Amino acid sequence: MADPVPNPNAPLDGQEQVPVLDDALRSDPQTVAEEAIPVVAERAIIDKRQVVTGHVRVRTVTDTVEELAHASVQREEVAVTRVPIDRVVETGPEIRTDGDVTIVPVLEEVLVVEKRLVLKEELHIRRHTKTEAVEVPVTLRKQRAIIEREDSEGATVDDEAEPENDDPPPR
Structure with a gap:
């Protein structure tokens, strides 16, 4: 397999070898100081983590209400x-x-x-x-949700969600 980049010091077919600057530096009796220059590349790493910022507790309460059904x-x-x-x-x-x-x-x-x-x-x-017309006493049950929130500092905030419709049931 051939080299993808030809060696500049290698003689080409039918041509004489031409001296290169590197050869001249190497043939000089003086010592050449070599200095290494590092190549630096930065990489960004993105990561995710979960952080608890508070807690939510939801519970339901069932109330009973005595009403007259018509x-x-x-x-x-x-x-x-x-x-x-x-x-x-x-x-x-x-x-x-x-x-x-x-x-x-x-x-x-x-x-x-x-x-x-x-x-x-x-x-x-x-x-x-x-x-x-008759009136009969009936017991109706209504549920409501109580939502307790606790933020990251531990402070508790109560939200009470009322039922969407407080109208009596249709007759």
């Missing part, structure tokens, strides 16, 4: 009215609805010289819906 409830009541009919019919009528009244036929067989179907009465049933 609601509307519905209750259905029925009223039954007996309507006498006493009419002879061939077949029994079906249960039917007339507006908000349900009509239930009541039949009876009566013994005559012949047997006949007699509609004795009808029951008229009406529905009434009543709405009343």
Whole structure:
């Protein structure tokens, strides 16, 4: 493998050797003082370390609150009215609805010289819906966060985080 940098003292092909200054200095009977000059390079080293600047402690507290829950409830009541009919019919009528009244036929067989179907009465049933407001005591739980911070000097600072919404629950 050839040298990447040719030696200046080596003779070139077909040429005579030319004296170089280094050769002249070496051939001189006087001593030459050599001085070494150091080459200095600086390097930067970057490092990271963790430093504790404080502590944070978070805890939750659950409070219970007694409140009255408001609601509307519905209750259905029925009223039954007996309507006498006493009419002879061939077949029994079906249960039917007339507006908000349900009509239930009541039949009876009566013994005559012949047997006949007699509609004795009808029951008229009406529905009434009543709405009343009720109050029921309930126990609700709410949580809040207590945050304690301690800085690097050891001083404690308390932050209390309130719930975002203090409105009562929807009805």
